[in-house]
Amino acid sequence: MNAKTLPATQFQSVQKFIDKIVKEHNFNKDELSLIFSQIKLKVAEKPKKGKKSKPKAPRPTMTWNKYKSLFLTDERINNGVKFWQSNLTTINRAQKKYNVPAEIIVAILGIETSYGNKKGTHPTFKTLVERSFGNYRRRNFYKKELQSFLLMTRENTLPPLSIKGSYAGAMGYPQFIASSYRHYAVDFNQDGKIDLFSDPIDAIGSIANYFDKHQWHDFGEIARPISLSSAHLKYAKRSTNKPKKNTQYWRNKGLSIDPDIPNKTKLAFIRLPQQKIDETWLTFWNFYVLTRYNHDNRYAMAAYKLSKKIKQQFNQNKY
Structure with a gap:
């Protein structure tokens, strides 16, 4: 009924x-x-007396391997290169204006809407x-x-x-929610209107502006894999982890951190869920900024890895 x-x-x-x-x-x-x-x-229907609804069982967490397999595909990489080539002037201008790497802008568009092909x-x-x-x-x-x-x-x-x-109310090429559209969308083609629904130029500029407004560190590093001992595994979180303590602090805790990372650099550690042993990563400020777009560590890591693969293939195609 x-x-x-x-x-x-x-x-x-x-x-x-x-x-x-x-x-x-x-x-x-x-x-x-x-x-x-x-x-x-x-x-709203009133519950029948004497009957209580059963609580829903929590859905199992998708492993990192399964999650990344959805996004790190040859098709998405190839289409990312094509999108970059087709919008080269705009992407270069956004990179120069906001100091957000071109490949990050392209990867976000790839994950969110397959470069504007699946807007919801x-x-x-x-x-x-x-x-x-x-x-x-x-x-x-x-x-x-x-x-x-x-x-x-x-x-x-x-x-x-x-x-x-989207099913949750996100819109346009970059899948901005309404408040983000109002605060971060920009008229990047300078035609007097902001259009994230059909204009990739405005979408490219708006994504770069979004990260800039969230204090992206200009071309700063994003993440590195790290092996943590069982004693140090407690410092790595499956949830969002904001870098608050600097490298010197972590070295004093006994963590083995690459010598090229300065003592004053703030770091955090995350765990990506796997079936047996979680994958652990050392993350910099820019990884945290990626989680401002989507608070799931798996999302931010997928965007980072996709961006690297797109950039690698884009550079190969230039020669």
């Missing part, structure tokens, strides 16, 4: 949200009510409304993104109901 659904405007929580942004951002209430009314939300088919407004007012754990986050989305569409004269993106 299908759950009962009603237009979003029939929910008090949605009406309160509409009233709030009308008051704070001078939206037209009738126009907002019209577009919200076109989204249907499920009516989910209606973004519908996605954000459902996640803001449905049974989702991060409802407050999505309400902020829904507000940012409405501001973004107004600022860029975009019809809210026509935009499509």
